[in-house]
Amino acid sequence: MSGAANHNDARSLPAGANAAAPLLEIRDLRVSFSLEDGRRLTAVDGINLSVSPGEAIGIAGESGSGKSTAASAIMGLLPPNGRIDSGSIRYRGLDLVAEGAPLRRTRWREIAVVFQGSLVALNPVIKVRDQVAEAIELRLGEPANAAREKAKRLLADVGIPDKRLEAYPHQLSGGQRQRAMLAVALSCSPAVLIGDEPTTALDVIVQAQILELLDRMRHEYGLGLILITHDLAVIADMCDRVAIMYGGRIVESGSVREVFTNPRHPYTQALLGAAPDARAGRRTIKVLEGQPPDLASLPPGCHFAPRCPLADARCTEEDPPTVSYEDRVTLACHRYEPNGGALPAPVAAPYPVLELGKR
Structure with missing residues (x-):
């Protein structure tokens, strides 16, 4: 390419920037x-x-x-x-x-x-x-x-x-x-x-x-x-990586392969359950019922709780903390305990999900 060859040649950093810091x-x-x-x-x-x-x-x-x-x-x-x-x-x-x-x-x-x-x-x-x-x-x-x-x-x-x-x-x-x-x-x-x-x-x-x-x-x-x-x-x-957002928060993040093959958060599962894909063959598509939350008047607890098929009383009362597991996946869901940072197995989705990570 004509423009790419010298794109990073002798690139000067802004004053105070650190080349070793994250981009x-x-x-x-x-x-x-x-x-x-x-x-x-x-x-x-x-x-x-x-x-x-x-x-x-x-x-x-x-x-x-x-x-x-x-x-x-x-x-x-x-x-x-x-x-x-x-x-x-x-x-x-x-x-x-x-x-x-x-x-x-x-x-x-x-x-x-x-x-x-x-x-x-x-x-x-x-x-x-x-x-x-x-x-x-x-x-x-x-x-x-x-x-x-x-x-x-x-x-x-x-x-x-x-x-x-x-x-x-x-x-x-x-x-x-x-x-x-x-x-x-x-x-x-x-x-x-x-x-x-x-x-x-x-x-x-x-x-x-x-x-x-x-x-x-x-x-x-x-x-x-x-x-x-x-x-x-x-x-x-x-x-390479994906972050799933709901109600202003990242509810799940990690490598594309990990998150899309083993989705753990119910919202990630719901998105994958509703995702159309001609390459996936015949499968049941589950429409996520309800509407995204009104960000001006959010209820207490997990923002996804009103639409979540797995929600219980704790979900409607307490904000779930965001926990990092093995530096591979972050989750904000009461269904998954910190567990010493060990990556938990996914809670089974109540409907088929599209396993995009297996491509």
């Missing part, structure tokens, strides 16, 4: 929003997450689980009524929350995001090459001619031919716009790339092309990839 590390992150009636809605409730160079982690869960809010907090893109209440977001040891505005440039150079709405995210009155070049000029300080040449190479890397360089966003197909968005994201040679539902509203063939492109970019650029999606099969195919 991106999130600890006990809490994010809330103020409502018009004076209440606060907690959208992200104490999550822990990390990603290493070349690693892909998938974040899955229903709409309203806090996935995209977590991404917005990482990028410093919370709306005016949103705030980070506590916790840390560290890039190479630098706390992006504590440092605030002085690290805004670092955040956008080192961490990039591809959103789902390319037609909205791209400027409709600027040609695609100029949009990529503008990002290079503003964030890297490169001269205009050099920025335009680099933009041309990046767009070629993501599959935009020369004849489309002078096109406006509305003149491109949905898949081409997503490719252009990826070129903008890669323009500053980031170390971390966040894909927030990057294939929503694309047809299945274009979805596969964009996901294949993301995976190729991850390997060739050595990126740490955070992929936010509803599609568990995509995570199974692309990611």
